[in-house]
Amino acid sequence: MPAKKDFSLKPYNTFGVDVKCRYFIEISSIRKLYEAIRFLKNVKLPVLVLGGGSNVLITKDFNGVVLLNRLKGKEIAEDNDEYVLLKVNGGEDWPGLVDYCVNNNWGGVENLSLIPGTAGAAPFQNIGAYGMEVKDVVTTVEAIDLSSGERRLFSNADCAFGYRNSVFKSTERGKYFVTTVVLKLTKKPKVNLDYAPLKNAFEGRAEDDVTIQEVSEAVKKIRRSKLPDPEETGNAGSFFKNPVVDGAKMKELLSRYHDVPAYPFGENQFKLAAGWLIEKSGWKGKRMGDAGVSSKQALVLVNHGNATGKEILILANEIRKSVEHNFGVKLEFEVRVV
Ligand code: EPU
Numbered sequence: 001m002p003a004k005k006d007f008s009l010k011p012y013n014t015f016g017v018d019v020k021c022r023y024f025i026e027i028s029s030i031r032k033l034y035e036a037i038r039f040l041k042n043v044k045l046p047v048l049v050l051g052g053g054s055n056v057l058i059t060k061d062f063n064g065v066v067l068l069n070r071l072k073g074k075e076i077a078e079d080n081d082e083y084v085l086l087k088v089n090g091g092e093d094w095p096g097l098v099d100y101c102v103n104n105n106w107g108g109v110e111n112l113s114l115i116p117g118t119a120g121a122a123p124f125q126n127i128g129a130y131g132m133e134v135k136d137v138v139t140t141v142e143a144i145d146l147s148s149g150e151r152r153l154f155s156n157a158d159c160a161f162g163y164r165n166s167v168f169k170s171t172e173r174g175k176y177f178v179t180t181v182v183l184k185l186t187k188k189p190k191v192n193l194d195y196a197p198l199k200n201a202f203e204g205r206a207e208d209d210v211t212i213q214e215v216s217e218a219v220k221k222i223r224r225s226k227l228p229d230p231e232e233t234g235n236a237g238s239f240f241k242n243p244v245v246d247g248a249k250m251k252e253l254l255s256r257y258h259d260v261p262a263y264p265f266g267e268n269q270f271k272l273a274a275g276w277l278i279e280k281s282g283w284k285g286k287r288m289g290d291a292g293v294s295s296k297q298a299l300v301l302v303n304h305g306n307a308t309g310k311e312i313l314i315l316a317n318e319i320r321k322s323v324e325h326n327f328g329v330k331l332e333f334e335v336r337v338v
Contacts, residue, residue, distance in 0.1 A: 013053035016234035051118030059309035090120025107189025120178035135161035234303030
């Protein structure tokens with residue numbers, strides 16, 4: 001098995017943190033995956049699966065085996081007048097996949113344009129943006145159990161999708177390697193302009209006249225203006241989840257701050273904008289050494305150059321403390337901290 005030893009993960013995490021792993025194996029075929037599973041049995045070390053490395057903060061050298069999902073390829077599994085079922089291998093680049101769907105006029109993922117990462121990682125945290133989530137189009141996830149080598153099919157319900165969550169991120173964490181994801185894409189797309197800034201972008205236009213190609217372009221424009229580009233400044237998108245509070249807490253917050261952004265989220269629950277809480281706590285644009293808070297979007301932590309994973313984690317914990325102190329609201333990490 002051609003495992004690389006003491007290998008730097010710097011190019012494989014979008015924070016650009018310079019940490020090493022004990023072994024590194026690139027998985028470009030199912031055969032290689034089975035070889036890697038045999039290798040794992042022999043070395044008896046922990047395993048970490050990486051796709052685009054766009055939602056992970058690695059805080060120290062990893063004394064284990066990193067498996068990089070580079071299973072490429074996609075095929076149409078079913079095609080009719082209404083929809084296509086597109087079977088995508090886990091290592092396919094997500095933004096490229098969205099462009100492919102949009103160019104074919106297959107609807108359902110256009111609002112998820114330009115989200116960094118891979119197709120296999122998309123179900124892990126149920127990626128979402130601008131009023132859409134990947135759970136709305138995933139029909140099946142095929143994964144291999146890394147300890148037994150067994151192949152398992154997860155239906156949409158089996159994935160137990162939630163807000164930036166799934167069975168892969170919660171109860172079955174670290175257990176599976178995603179080989180394929182099947183997406184159901186509509187051939188009669190209807191745009192989703194629920195997210196206010198997106199609606200504003202098409203002001204004066206009838207919704208039926210707006211195409212998914214235009215929506216994809218608008219989403220890209222919003223993302224480029226609001227979010228730092230990981231190619232330029234290391235980051236992993238939203239570092240925290242937007243917290244959910246109950247009606248009583250919401251009332252208390254509104255009595256203190258009339259402009260607190262919040263959205264109804266289930267019965268008597270409200271989702272707050274963590275970016276707002278962090279900005280109001282004075283953190284936007286701040287830095288501690290090379291670890292910083294984006295000046296464009298306070299929910300995003302950035303690496304200005306040579307920050308270590310530990311330094312970014314210390315900053316994240318300081319932000320958490322201060323938001324809890326100011327608002328009595330606990331922030332949860334959205335990124336996976338290793
Ligand atoms: N806000 C501030 N200050 C900031 C940032 C935001 O006051 O520095 C306020 C905005 O003014 C707005 C509200 O917070 O009223 C919401 O901001 P925004 O629309 O930018 O979205 P978000 O809630 O901060 C979430 C997702 C993003 C996704 C956008 C758009 C999470 C954790 N984040 O961010 O997802 O792109 O909505 O749908 O749910 C990601 O997961 O990595 C990610 C970038």
